[in-house]
Amino acid sequence: MRDLPGAWRRTAHGAGLLDADGRSVPTIFAEMSALATRTGAVNLGQGFPDEDGPAEVLEAARAAIADGVNQYPPGRGILDLRTAVAEHQSRFYGLGLDPERDVVITAGATEAIAAAILALTGEPDDEVVVFEPYYDSYAACIALAGVHLVAVPLRAPGFAPDLDQLEAAVTDRTRVILVNDPHNPTGAVFDASVREHIVRLAERHDAIIVTDEVYEHLTFGVPHVPIATMPGAWERTLSISSAGKTFSVTGWKIGWMTGPAALVDAVLSVKQFLTYVNGSPFQPAIAAALRLPDAFFAETAAALHAKSRLLGAGLADAGFTVLAPSGTYFTVVDAAPLGVADAARFCRELPQRAGVVGIPLTAFVTAGHRADYASLVRFAACKRVAVIDDAVARLRRLRDQSATTR
The missing domain is CATH 3.40.640.10 (Type I PLP-dependent aspartate aminotransferase-like (Major domain))
Structure with a gap:
């Protein structure tokens, strides 16, 4: 097969589309969603709702x-x-x-x-x-x-x-x-x-x-x-x-x-x-x-805010430091109180440890700046309340694991 043009290869490497050997690199969302499917974990990684629109x-x-x-x-x-x-x-x-x-x-x-x-x-x-x-x-x-x-x-x-x-x-x-x-x-x-x-x-x-x-x-x-x-x-x-x-x-x-x-x-x-x-x-x-009507937009924001608060309370109970959002689907937490220094590794282990998928914030920064976000994880609240409740119950395992290792 003909090799990719040099300009494309340089661009693809620079954008993180290819690895050092020229192989396609999946996005962190594809990787974590596949991990959720493979392990049966609750997917709070990728930002998509699990309920239909109006x-x-x-x-x-x-x-x-x-x-x-x-x-x-x-x-x-x-x-x-x-x-x-x-x-x-x-x-x-x-x-x-x-x-x-x-x-x-x-x-x-x-x-x-x-x-x-x-x-x-x-x-x-x-x-x-x-x-x-x-x-x-x-x-x-x-x-x-x-x-x-x-x-x-x-x-x-x-x-x-x-x-x-x-x-x-x-x-x-x-x-x-x-x-x-x-x-x-x-x-x-x-x-x-x-x-x-x-x-x-x-x-x-x-x-x-x-x-x-x-x-x-x-x-x-x-x-x-x-x-x-x-x-x-x-x-x-x-x-x-x-x-x-x-x-x-x-x-x-x-x-x-x-x-x-x-x-x-x-x-x-x-x-x-x-x-x-x-x-x-x-x-x-x-x-x-x-x-x-205006009521639809207000009610949609209010419902998501309620889910965000529910998720945030559960994450705090699990031992994370919660950085409460002002909007969006997402809640960022600091996992350092759980002894986490590498969020990427932690997120790859989390499905086995607690049956939940999150996304490391290091996936959203340039390589030279990852140390500044090393222990931060993003979770998505755009799920049904029952799913969030299930995820929160699973995440409490982290608190229990942390207690047994002290």
């Missing part, structure tokens, strides 16, 4: 299939969904969008992020600033674009960026500041001072802000404020979100990007050569989802 949204997809909405949609996405996205941005955030020009529908948020990075960077010295820990696809997309990742650390317990470190990271080489807020994996929600500083730095260095807001409706007692609403931000901001997390339809992969028409067009020029289009019958269903 019945009326599922029925809208079935109706679309039955009505023949099964061929390619328009390249920008069906107009009704683009209109629903524009209505959503106006309803929740006061942003006025033209659904014909300022919105594009994507194959989930991940494709939108990839297309944005590929469209907005490309020179060898270009840099993309990210907040670390970061969703693992960020590093892969940046490496595939052939540009440089610059990490701004978010450190426990609060996971707020140091503004001086942020200022040092953003330079005239910065093409994109990639902001994930609410933040995966830490569950942090950035405050106004961070948002304002990001906008000031983007203006000073003529950078584009790309936001990943997939958890926008899953915050706990603190409002989500899109950076695009900040003074001076709109003209240089691309906002990305998706349906999967809010509506518990992660397998549908329907996302969207909004922003100034010129920036959206630049991303669309790349996106058309990735998936081109996707999910025809799911697009009208998500249009219906975005038009659900």
Whole structure:
């Protein structure tokens, strides 16, 4: 078989896609989900719900299939969904969008992020600033674009960026500041001072802000404020979100990007050569989802918050130090009180020790920074209450094991 081109091999190694021998490296999520299946452990690792979304949204997809909405949609996405996205941005955030020009529908948020990075960077010295820990696809997309990742650390317990470190990271080489807020994996929600500083730095260095807001409706007692609403931000901001997390339809992969028409067009020029289009019958269903009443969004956030508190209490009872999240599916804990110094090793042993799967935070950071997160583990609360109760009961074994070794 012909060898992979050298440029691809270099990029794949840099993104962690290939190991030193050129073999494909599975993501930590694939590895841990496979481990959960093999051992029968409760999977609190990968962030997907185990309950379906709203019945009326599922029925809208079935109706679309039955009505023949099964061929390619328009390249920008069906107009009704683009209109629903524009209505959503106006309803929740006061942003006025033209659904014909300022919105594009994507194959989930991940494709939108990839297309944005590929469209907005490309020179060898270009840099993309990210907040670390970061969703693992960020590093892969940046490496595939052939540009440089610059990490701004978010450190426990609060996971707020140091503004001086942020200022040092953003330079005239910065093409994109990639902001994930609410933040995966830490569950942090950035405050106004961070948002304002990001906008000031983007203006000073003529950078584009790309936001990943997939958890926008899953915050706990603190409002989500899109950076695009900040003074001076709109003209240089691309906002990305998706349906999967809010509506518990992660397998549908329907996302969207909004922003100034010129920036959206630049991303669309790349996106058309990735998936081109996707999910025809799911697009009208998500249009219906975005038009659900305010009570749906409030109740969804409240239900997840209750699950997060339930999981957090169980993790604390098991002996972890819990770093309570302000949003998202996830709760981060410090396993150091249980004698853990290597979270990656601990997570690979955890299915046998306690019958539960988690994800080490070191999977979300660059190799040189892993020591700063060595004992931290992420667990997902987006499961049925009975599943969380089962996981909590299993995790108590760790407390009992710790007691017997003292």
